[in-house]
Amino acid sequence: MQLADLAGRETVTGRGLMLGRQKFRYGLGSTKRKRTRHERHYRAALEKAGLSVQLEELVQADGYAEQMFAKMGFGRVETIDYSDYEFDANEGGILHDLNKPVPKELHNQFDFIFDGGTLEHVFNVPVALENVFKMLRKGGIFVGVNPLNGWPGHGIYQFSPELVYSFWVRKCGSLVEKCVGVSETPKKYYKVMPDPNDLTSRSKIGNKFLLFWRVIPRGKLYLYSEVRKTSDGMSEETVHQTSYIRRWGDDDIKAEATT
Secondary structure, three states: OHHHHHHHHOOOOOOEEEEOOOEOOOOOOOOOOOOOOOHHHHHHHHHHOOOOOOHHHHOOOOOEOHHHHHHOOOOOEEEEEOOOOOOOHHHOOEEOOOOOOOOHHHOOOEEEEEEOOOHHHOOOHHHHHHHHHHHEEEEEEEEEEEEEEOOOOOOOOOOOHHHHHHHHHHHOOOEEEEEEEEEOOOOOOEEEOOOHHHOOOOOEEOOEEOOOOOOOOOOOEEEEEEEEOOOOOOOOOOOOOHHHHHHHOOHHHHHHHHO
C-alpha cells in the first residue's frame, strides 16, 4: 500500500535495484484461496494513487516482484544478492555481499533502490547503508521496509527511526521524505516517525513516549521510509544518537562529569 502511494507520486525512468529478489505472491499458492484477506485494501490503494492497473496484473507467474514494479511505474528493477539461488546472474542479477563495499562500477547507477526486508539480515549494516547511498544517483529515491517491532529472530536486527535520520540526514545530507511505522495488517497501525532532532527528548512522539509498551502495539510492525539522495557527499564523521549529542553539549552535564 505504501508503494502504491509512492507510485502515484513518483515515476522512475532509470535503473532500479532491489536488495535481494523480492516476492509478490498475491493470488498464488493454494487453489482454495485465490485471494488474500486484504484484497480490498490493496485495490483501494491502487485506485487512490491513480494507477490504471489491476491487482491481478501485478502478479508474476513465478511469484517474484519484477512485474509488480514495472506495472506500477518503477521500470525494470534488477537484483543484488549474496547468492544467486533466486536469480540468474547472467540475466541482470548482481552478486555481491552487502557486508563489503560495492565496486565503483556500481556507484551512482540507480534511480530507485528498494529494500523489502534485506538489510536486517546483513551483519554490517553501516557498510550496507553506505553501499545503498553510493549506488543511488543524486535525485534518486531509496525505499526501506524493515522490522520495527515484533520480529524477534527474523533477522539480526530490528530498526529504529533514529537509524534512518542519523544515517540519511546527518551523515549523508539526504532528505527523508517519509518515515512511518506501519502494521503488517493494512490499516491497523500507521504512525509518522519524526526526526528525533525535532523532538524535545529522545523518546517523545508528540505528547506520547515512544516506548514499546505505551505506543507500539502488539504484532508485527514495519518501519517504512522513503529517502531522496540530495548530495553526493557523505560525512566521514561518526554518527551519534541524537539525544546523547544534546546531553554531551549541555554545560551542566559536562560540569557534572568533571567533578
